[in-house]
Amino acid sequence: MVTLLDTQSRQTARHPEKARRPDTEMLRKPDWIRVKAPGSEVYRETREIVRTHGLVTVCEEAGCPNIGECWSKKHATMMIMGEICTRACAFCNVRTGLPTALDPNEPENVALAVQKLGLEHVVITSVDRDDLPDGGAQHFADVIRAIRALNPRTTIEILTPDFLRKEGALEIVVAAKPDVFNHNLETVPSNYLTVRPGARYFHSIRLLQRVKELDPQMFTKSGIMVGLGEERNEVLQLMDDLRVADVDFLTIGQYLQPTRKHHKVERYVTPEEFKSYATIARTKGFLLVSSSPLTRSSHHAGEDFAKLRAARKARLGQA
Ligand code: SF4
Numbered sequence: 001m002v003t004l005l006d007t008q009s010r011q012t013a014r015h016p017e018k019a020r021r022p023d024t025e026m027l028r029k030p031d032w033i034r035v036k037a038p039g040s041e042v043y044r045e046t047r048e049i050v051r052t053h054g055l056v057t058v059c060e061e062a063g064c065p066n067i068g069e070c071w072s073k074k075h076a077t078m079m080i081m082g083e084i085c086t087r088a089c090a091f092c093n094v095r096t097g098l099p100t101a102l103d104p105n106e107p108e109n110v111a112l113a114v115q116k117l118g119l120e121h122v123v124i125t126s127v128d129r130d131d132l133p134d135g136g137a138q139h140f141a142d143v144i145r146a147i148r149a150l151n152p153r154t155t156i157e158i159l160t161p162d163f164l165r166k167e168g169a170l171e172i173v174v175a176a177k178p179d180v181f182n183h184n185l186e187t188v189p190s191n192y193l194t195v196r197p198g199a200r201y202f203h204s205i206r207l208l209q210r211v212k213e214l215d216p217q218m219f220t221k222s223g224i225m226v227g228l229g230e231e232r233n234e235v236l237q238l239m240d241d242l243r244v245a246d247v248d249f250l251t252i253g254q255y256l257q258p259t260r261k262h263h264k265v266e267r268y269v270t271p272e273e274f275k276s277y278a279t280i281a282r283t284k285g286f287l288l289v290s291s292s293p294l295t296r297s298s299h300h301a302g303e304d305f306a307k308l309r310a311a312r313k314a315r316l317g318q319a
Contacts, residue, residue, distance in 0.1 A: 017088045017096050018261040026257055030268045032293050033254065038068035046071040046117065053113040054103075056083045058125050058298070061094050063258055066299050077123040077159075077298040078110050080143055081136045085127035087161075087198040091186070091225065093258035094127060102132075102139050107146035114151050121302035122147060123182075125159035128198070135161060137169035141176035155179040157221075157301055162204050170207060174214045180249075180305060181211045182221040182297055185242070188234035195228055195263055209245035219287075219308050223251035223297040226277075229266040235277060239284050248287040249308055252277050253295035269293070287311040 050057055058079045059067045070076065079094075081102060088096040103109075114122050124143055129136035144156055157180035163169040174181065189201040208220050222242055226235065235252075242250060252274060257265045271293060278291035288308050290300070 015088075015096065015259070015261055018259075021261050023260040024257070024262070024264040026260060027265050027268065029256075032271050033065070033256070033268070035065045035294065036068040036072075038071060040068075040072040042074060043068065043071040046074050046076055049113055049116050050076055053109045053116075055109065055113055056080075058094075063093050064296060065256060066294060066296060070299065074117045074119065075298075075302070076117065077125055077301075078113070079125050079127065080106055080110065081126045081129050081139055083127065086130040087128040089186070089198070090195050090263035091228070091255060091258075093262070099127065099129060099131060102136070106139070107142040110143050111146040111150040114147050114154055119151070119154055119302075121155045121157065121305050122151075123157045123159060123298040123301045125298070126161060128161040130164075130198075133166070134172065135163040135166035135169045137163060137166065137172040140173045144173075144176040144178055155302075155305055157182060157298075157305065159184065159297055162199050162207055164198075164200065164203055170210055171214065174211055174218065177215070178218070180219045180221055180301075180308070181208075182223070182249075183207055183211075184223045184297055185238060187224055187228050188230040188238050190234060191228055191230060205241050205245050208242070208247050212246045219249065219305075219312075220245075220247045221249035221251070221297070222247050223253070223295075225253055225255035226269045226274075227255040227265050227267050228263060236280060239281050239286075243284050243286070248312075249304070250281050250286045250289050250291075251295050251297050251299075252281075252289075252291040253299075254293040287315065 056079045058077045061079055061083055082099045083095060084097045084099040085094045126136055147154060147156055156178045158178045159182040183204060185204050187195045192201050208222055211218055211220050254269055255265055274291045278289045281289040288311055
């Protein structure tokens with residue numbers, strides 16, 4: 001049976017900074033935003049491993065609609081450095097506040113969980129840690145190295161914050177050699193002040209470009225949500241900006257509103273429009289594009305990594 005996962009009922013005191021905001025109107029979800037309800041045996045096993053190792057997952061924190069599918073395949077995206085973020089983006093369901101100290105055992109715990117889940121490809125993300133002098137870069141590097149030490153065959157994808165005003169942080173992370181470096185632009189530049197106020201669009205573009213300059217072999221990836229009031233031409237311009245930064249992989253998914261206090265869904269983009277974005281993005285030269293209503297940066301990340309490698313080989317004429 002297919003049911004709609006209700007991420008909207010998670011409205012609690014997670015977002016004190018948003019409490020005074022007026023309620024926004026919540027549009028009814030269209031038929032094409034339908035997901036499997038969580039509950040399989042493997043799903044429960046995944047949850048058990050996550051709990052046993054005291055891990056935080058973005059799957060749960062963000063109220064991701066794909067959790068039933070992903071956890072039933074043991075695909076969980078770990079969120080490191082705690083569950084409290086120093087930013088307050090208008091779309092995000094992660095709690096905002098002053099984070100707790102870093103857990104020195106986290107790198108080992110994450111590596112053990114990757115081993116127990118038997119992951120061939122793992123995605124690691126984090127909250128923003130503007131409170132730390134390096135933005136958490138060294139901790140990211142420690143997690144990558146711990147995973148490698150215990151799981152040498154597992155490929156590693158990281159989805160990082162922007163390390164804004166953290167001189168030297170990016171270099172520390174790139175030196176740890178993740179296989180895929182993902183940093184999401186989230187939305188078009190005209191939306192930044194309302195959707196992603198703590199970030200700077202051109203800084204994020206430059207961050208991705210710098211990864212490629214530091215390590216031309218590293219795959220780079222970025223993603224956006226649509227349905228936040230962006231114009232089609234703005235999305236096409238953003239694609240060009242990412243191509244200038246030599247980004248390999250673009251993901252585009254529908255924004256879903258976690259609570260009434262979050263940014264409103266301005267529009268549900270149709271599956272046909274997603275396909276059209278994918279076609280245009282491919283012609284602009286991305287190695288890989290995933291564009292659909294339920295696309296999320298970490299959704300099918302393992303399969304997509306294999307496709308990325310194959311696409312690069314084919315482009316280099318090595319297929
Ligand atoms: S799409 Fe990503 S965040 Fe969502 S459940 Fe799957 S792995 Fe977790």
